[in-house]
Amino acid sequence: MANLVAILATTHHPFYYKTSQLPPDQAPPFAAEWVRKVAAYRETLTRANPDVLVMVGSDHFHQLWLDNMPQFLIGKAPFYDANWYNEEREFGLPRLLLKGHEELSAYLLREGIDRGFDLAFSNELRVDHSITCPIFTVRPQNDLPIVPIYTNIFAPPLPRPERFVKLGQTIRELIDAWPSDLRVAVIGTGHLSLELGGPRQFGPHGPDPEFDAQAVEWIANGDIDGCLANVTLDSLHAPGNATHGFMDFMLMMGIAGYRKADYADNLDLFHTMEAYFTWYPNGVDSL
Amino acid sequence: MSRYLLNKFLFTIDRDPELVEKYRDDPAGTVAWWEAEQANRVLNCTAGEASTWLAFEDAERQALTGHDHVALFGLGAHPFLTLTLWIAMFERDHTEPLAMQLDYAAKLAHLTLPYPDIAT
Numbered sequence: 001m002a003n004l005v006a007i008l009a010t011t012h013h014p015f016y017y018k019t020s021q022l023p024p025d026q027a028p029p030f031a032a033e034w035v036r037k038v039a040a041y042r043e044t045l046t047r048a049n050p051d052v053l054v055m056v057g058s059d060h061f062h063q064l065w066l067d068n069m070p071q072f073l074i075g076k077a078p079f080y081d082a083n084w085y086n087e088e089r090e091f092g093l094p095r096l097l098l099k100g101h102e103e104l105s106a107y108l109l110r111e112g113i114d115r116g117f118d119l120a121f122s123n124e125l126r127v128d129h130s131i132t133c134p135i136f137t138v139r140p141q142n143d144l145p146i147v148p149i150y151t152n153i154f155a156p157p158l159p160r161p162e163r164f165v166k167l168g169q170t171i172r173e174l175i176d177a178w179p180s181d182l183r184v185a186v187i188g189t190g191h192l193s194l195e196l197g198g199p200r201q202f203g204p205h206g207p208d209p210e211f212d213a214q215a216v217e218w219i220a221n222g223d224i225d226g227c228l229a230n231v232t233l234d235s236l237h238a239p240g241n242a243t244h245g246f247m248d249f250m251l252m253m254g255i256a257g258y259r260k261a262d263y264a265d266n267l268d269l270f271h272t273m274e275a276y277f278t279w280y281p282n283g284v285d286s287l
Numbered sequence: 288m289s290r291y292l293l294n295k296f297l298f299t300i301d302r303d304p305e306l307v308e309k310y311r312d313d314p315a316g317t318v319a320w321w322e323a324e325q326a327n328r329v330l331n332c333t334a335g336e337a338s339t340w341l342a343f344e345d346a347e348r349q350a351l352t353g354h355d356h357v358a359l360f361g362l363g364a365h366p367f368l369t370l371t372l373w374i375a376m377f378e379r380d381h382t383e384p385l386a387m388q389l390d391y392a393a394k395l396a397h398l399t400l401p402y403p404d405i406a407t
Binding site for chain 2 (some may be wrong): 061062065066067068084085086089090122154155157158176179196198199200201202240241242270
């Protein structure tokens, strides 16, 4: 069976790439610590030595649109072009070409559908910064094939938090049962409290530091039940109008299961809190 | 209410560099042209397969024509789409980093939860 060697759940901050490229005399004061934390986080993936990456993110109205909006979608293609004109324009993100792992895509689609998730698929998917930010941060050499999984955290009606957790648990079962000798890592990105296009945006911290602190505790402790008891589609409006992206963290908690993260770090930035978690399903000693 | 159409306008303008400039420079002309020529286009279909029923309501047309992001927020336009396009059009008019985004937020400061519904 395949070996699930690492599970990474992190925020995706589209300004990291540009910030990390700035010479020290032009970089903002928080840049050095941010780069240092990301480098440490990158090592948590590197040491797991994966062969293939399953990547969970959310399209930001790039390819997926309101005339035909899937709730959960898996890419199945030999390649994925990446990043869009408005991401180049706003964030300075370069375009990328990622390799796909079609066999694992096909397996997850077939088995996922058979287990009760009517997954959409795409044979030509241009992924966006929800997938490429973690490439820039934890796998900048972009040398591994990926399976992109998109969730709808953006265009209501959304699936409920329980559904995200359940999909995560299902993905975990499927990867554990995949007849392959490859080493698989799953990397998912979401948000803590976040406001975009509303009155609380771009403040000195995330819009709800209390929520962020609680969310970090839930994730770091693998407290799926505590999280589910406190998070609903309605409740996520209060911490910030884009906080439904937290449900991608909940999906990742479903993949990791009821266990503490082996690595947890965060960084309070303007606008948002950055957070970095890694689990090693076989234990740290297995690495 | 045609939130979907508001979003479709913001979405299709934002992804086209020429339309971003056109909307910045001539909002009334761009909105009129778009509603007449583009509003009914099904995005992944040929022109002959267009829809026949999509039109703005007066308040929506007015909000777009006035570059009025506060009104758009009130109408339930998707805040991410509005913000992204506004950054593309107006960040260049500010000298300090994030000044545009903070001004944008300040103009919405009178709003409290719950925000207008954005479901389409």
